[in-house]
Amino acid sequence: MSVALATAGTFPASAAAGPHRHVRTAALMGTVASVHVLTDHADPEPTLTARIAAAQTAALDELHELDALFSPFRADSQISRLRDGTLRRADSDPQILEVSEACVCLAGESDGRFDANQQGWFDPTGYVKGWAVERAAARHLAPLFGESGVVAAGLSAGGDMQLLTAPGADWAWTVGIADPRRPGELRAQLPLREGAVATSGPSERGAHIVDPRTGLAVADAPTATVIAARLSDADAWATVAVIAGFDDLSWLRGAPDTSGMIIAADGRIRRWMHGVEVAAAPEAPLWGW
Numbered sequence: 001m002s003v004a005l006a007t008a009g010t011f012p013a014s015a016a017a018g019p020h021r022h023v024r025t026a027a028l029m030g031t032v033a034s035v036h037v038l039t040d041h042a043d044p045e046p047t048l049t050a051r052i053a054a055a056q057t058a059a060l061d062e063l064h065e066l067d068a069l070f071s072p073f074r075a076d077s078q079i080s081r082l083r084d085g086t087l088r089r090a091d092s093d094p095q096i097l098e099v100s101e102a103c104v105c106l107a108g109e110s111d112g113r114f115d116a117n118q119q120g121w122f123d124p125t126g127y128v129k130g131w132a133v134e135r136a137a138a139r140h141l142a143p144l145f146g147e148s149g150v151v152a153a154g155l156s157a158g159g160d161m162q163l164l165t166a167p168g169a170d171w172a173w174t175v176g177i178a179d180p181r182r183p184g185e186l187r188a189q190l191p192l193r194e195g196a197v198a199t200s201g202p203s204e205r206g207a208h209i210v211d212p213r214t215g216l217a218v219a220d221a222p223t224a225t226v227i228a229a230r231l232s233d234a235d236a237w238a239t240v241a242v243i244a245g246f247d248d249l250s251w252l253r254g255a256p257d258t259s260g261m262i263i264a265a266d267g268r269i270r271r272w273m274h275g276v277e278v279a280a281a282p283e284a285p286l287w288g289w
């Protein structure tokens with residue numbers, strides 16, 4: 001679940017008009033995924049338009065394929081077959097082993113706050129969506145920067161996003177962090193040229209995040225937004241932050257390359273930058289990096 005929204009960015013003052021946004025969306029992974037590609041002209045050459053469309057289709061197709069492989073809600077997925085004992089781990093797709101190894105590392109780094117085996121079987125739901133989006137963006141969107149006129153690209157699923165900017169382009173995304181207590185309002189904004197943003201919390205689905213150490217849903221859960229280079233990290237650590245709770249930032253020792261903010265159920269805010277908490281003065285802006 002995410003309440004982070006990608007909004008408009010900046011563009012060179014010399015440009016006659018702002019960037020043109022090519023957007024494709026699809027329903028998958030139980031949410032909506034969207035692919036954004038920005039060009040410096042509203043009407044690019046037909047060959048570039050076709051190349052962008054092909055990359056967008058390929059990115060969404062890969063997400064569909066990974067959903068079919070990893071979804072615990074599909075009886076025919078390999079994850080479900082591993083759970084049911086109809087598939088041996090040795091015979092599963094190599095990508096499952098890759099994700100499994102990453103989840104084992106996260107379990108150690110988070111002191112057990114993240115555990116893909118908490119139910120007695122492997123369920124990487126809290127990791128794999130971010131990993132899949134990150135992977136599809138790198139494989140299908142990043143190569144577009146070899147085309148003249150492509151300024152930026154981003155891939156989002158449920159609001160969690162991997163954002164890219166072409167080398168040398170004068171562009172920065174503006175990411176709005178929604179206020180979990182006031183639907184439709186922003187709690188903060190930040191510019192981001194390159195990286196990933198993920199938000200986890202109870203505002204959309206209620207108390208659904210389970211602490212693997214207790215087996216219980218987190219009560220009075222905060223909402224956490226994490227910025228990292230990779231969405232797999234941002235997504236997983238946002239979940240860890242919610243499980244740890246508003247008063248406990250000790251998990252930052254295992255995630256030194258993240259920044260973000262956590263909002264308590266009563267509206268209090270804590271922020272950190274590269275693993276170090278940032279204490280704002282009472283009159284400082286909400287997002288004062």
